[in-house]
Amino acid sequence: MQLNCLRYLEMNDFLEIDRMTISEYQLRQKAYQLRQLDQEYFLHLAAWKNYEVQAQAKKGKKQVPVYPTFQSFFDYEKLQEKIVGYLPQGENQEFLDLVKKANT
Numbered sequence: 001m002q003l004n005c006l007r008y009l010e011m012n013d014f015l016e017i018d019r020m021t022i023s024e025y026q027l028r029q030k031a032y033q034l035r036q037l038d039q040e041y042f043l044h045l046a047a048w049k050n051y052e053v054q055a056q057a058k059k060g061k062k063q064v065p066v067y068p069t070f071q072s073f074f075d076y077e078k079l080q081e082k083i084v085g086y087l088p089q090g091e092n093q094e095f096l097d098l099v100k101k102a103n104t
Helices: 004-008 014-017 022-053 076-084 089-102
Strands: 056-059 064-065
Touching: 004 014, 004 022
Parallel strands: none
Antiparallel strands: 056 064
16 A cells, blocks of 8 residues: 555645545545546647648548648637637627716
8 A cells, every 4th residue: 555655646645545434535546547547548648639730631632631730720729719708899899888978
């Protein structure tokens, strides 16, 4: 148990290891296994994205990239705006006008 705690769970305090209950140890081991699974998932996702970004489409007699630019493959700004809840300036202005009208 101590060796596993040192090796896998990044625990270096023997007193902490000795005080740990069996159920806590099992929970920490399960969490470690899930972290490993997450890492494996991201490695496979990266491999898949690598395959996907190299995709070619036939345009006439030529092969052209499906994603000619990085932004067409991964639009960071669009995803960030979706998470943050950004409203385009026109929509935002309409909302502000409604609030102003309601408060007058």
